[in-house]
Amino acid sequence: MGIKGVIFDLDGVLVHTDRYHYLAWKRILAEYGKEFSLEDNEKIKGVARSRSLEILLEMKDISMSEVEKISVLRKKNNWYLESVKDIDEEDVLPGVLDFLEQLKSNGYRTAIASTSDNAYIILELTGLRKYFDNVVDGYKVKSPKPNPEVYLVGALEMDLDPSECLAFEDSHAGVLSAKRAGMKVIAVSDKEIPEADKWITSLDGLDLSILTI
Numbered sequence: 001m002g003i004k005g006v007i008f009d010l011d012g013v014l015v016h017t018d019r020y021h022y023l024a025w026k027r028i029l030a031e032y033g034k035e036f037s038l039e040d041n042e043k044i045k046g047v048a049r050s051r052s053l054e055i056l057l058e059m060k061d062i063s064m065s066e067v068e069k070i071s072v073l074r075k076k077n078n079w080y081l082e083s084v085k086d087i088d089e090e091d092v093l094p095g096v097l098d099f100l101e102q103l104k105s106n107g108y109r110t111a112i113a114s115t116s117d118n119a120y121i122i123l124e125l126t127g128l129r130k131y132f133d134n135v136v137d138g139y140k141v142k143s144p145k146p147n148p149e150v151y152l153v154g155a156l157e158m159d160l161d162p163s164e165c166l167a168f169e170d171s172h173a174g175v176l177s178a179k180r181a182g183m184k185v186i187a188v189s190d191k192e193i194p195e196a197d198k199w200i201t202s203l204d205g206l207d208l209s210i211l212t213i
Ligand code: BG6
Pocket: 010, 011, 012, 018, 021, 044, 045, 046, 047, 048, 049, 052, 077, 114, 115, 116, 117, 118, 119, 138, 171
């Protein structure tokens, strides 16, 4: 069956907001006297906020009361929002607009499948919202990536079978989510994600021939 719809993760695929999530967590961990490297960050890429905190607490051997967790999660999000408040069209990653224009002018359906509760904010600030028929964000699904729900809902909202959809993802959790939903997945990452069907490092220069993988 041919591809009729393309579903994109947002942070790290279309916009470099993955960096701001990383920096906000780094600042949180610094308050506990802990380092946080980009390699550590790979373990929480694409993972929901509260689950990310649980992973970090275990990784860095920090114990925290439930009350403190709530305030840390709030602080992390406030710092993240503060760091993205001035982003705009210029922050859209290279090749993204050109590829989205090609998809839209050739009649492909498009959706966002993001774990972030802040997806709409980023889509509005960057002017990307108009390119997507459907947006699935952290508020819309119960089970975050690597659960398949977010990609399945994306396919359902586009009125397509998952086998008619192609996903673009930068995280291991996200690649697993899309694969479990029954889609072909292209990893957009500096490092290979073995579970993906294909690996590219950027959307720059991409054309519609990628849809035939
Ligand atoms: C994902 C990011 O898109 O969204 C993760 O890759 C982030 O780093 C997750 O934790 C949840 O985002 P938010 O904005 O709801 O904290």
